[in-house]
Amino acid sequence: MPSLDPELKKAIVRMPAGxxxxxxxxxxxxxxxxxxxLQFELLEGSATTVERREAIKQFINRTATLKQDSPGWVMMDMRTASGYITRHVKVTKDKYGDVELSLYLLNTFYDHHMDLLRQYTSRSDKAAQYIAKRTEQLLKKLxxxxPDYFIEFESDVNRLLARVHNSCAxxxxxxxxVPQSWST
Known part of the structure; x- marks a missing residue:
């Protein structure tokens, strides 16, 4: 992003308030x-953070329950839901929600599509890469x-890690x- 010319900055500061x-x-x-x-920060005052998280979880549930016929489609749906999480974090600066929602996303898709994600094939390669990378990023954010939050995530993280190491990823x-287990 280019910086403003100092003269232009001064001229803008001198402009009438209206x-x-x-x-x-x-x-x-x-x-x-x-x-x-700005809507979130100025009007909602972070009071809607939990509601926003719940809306994303509902979207993840709806998306994960769609009938898919290939790991590629599963990955595309995961990426779509991941975009909602990214937008949520950009708007709210909710680091806890980022971890919670990412973990929820991966576990929910494994819950509904383990049959497609179980075995590595050429068709599951991209999904395998995506899942492993998302898991690695999740652990770095976690x-x-x-550390007081670690206990809340421990069982879900270990369930995810077991799935990742016993699937196409x-x-x-x-x-x-990516470790095979995680403890606080």
């Missing part, structure tokens, strides 16, 4: 993510949280040194 407000409002509407973030999990 003119600056109009300009600011016009600029904000051009960025939907910024608009949503250790950055306050096992090769990539070993390659990226």
């Amino acid at each position: 003119e600056k407000d109009k300009l600011l409002l016009r600029l904000i509407t051009k960025d939907p993510l910024l608009t949503e973030r 250790v950055k949280l306050d 096992a090769y990539y999990a070993r390659h990226w040194n």
Whole structure:
């Protein structure tokens, strides 16, 4: 992002308040993510964080229960749901929710599609890579949280790790040194 010319900065600061407000409002509407973030921070005051998480969990459940016929389609659905999680984190800065929702996403898709994700084949390669990488990223984010939260995630993380190491993602999990178990 290019920086503003110092003279332009000074000129903007000297603008009348009403003119600056109009300009600011016009600029904000051009960025939907910024608009949503301001809505969350200024109007909702983080009171809706849990509701937003629940809405994403419902979306994950609906998406995971779709009948898929290949690991590729499962991965595409996971990526779509992951996009919702990413947007949630950009809007709310909810690091706990990022870990919780990512863990929920992976475990829920394993719950509904283990038959497609069990065995490594050429058709499951991309999904295997995606799952192993997501798991690796999840673990990196998890250790950055306050250790008091670890107990809440321990059983779900270990369930996920067992699934990852006993499914199509096992090769990539070993390659990226994803542990087979995790403890607090």
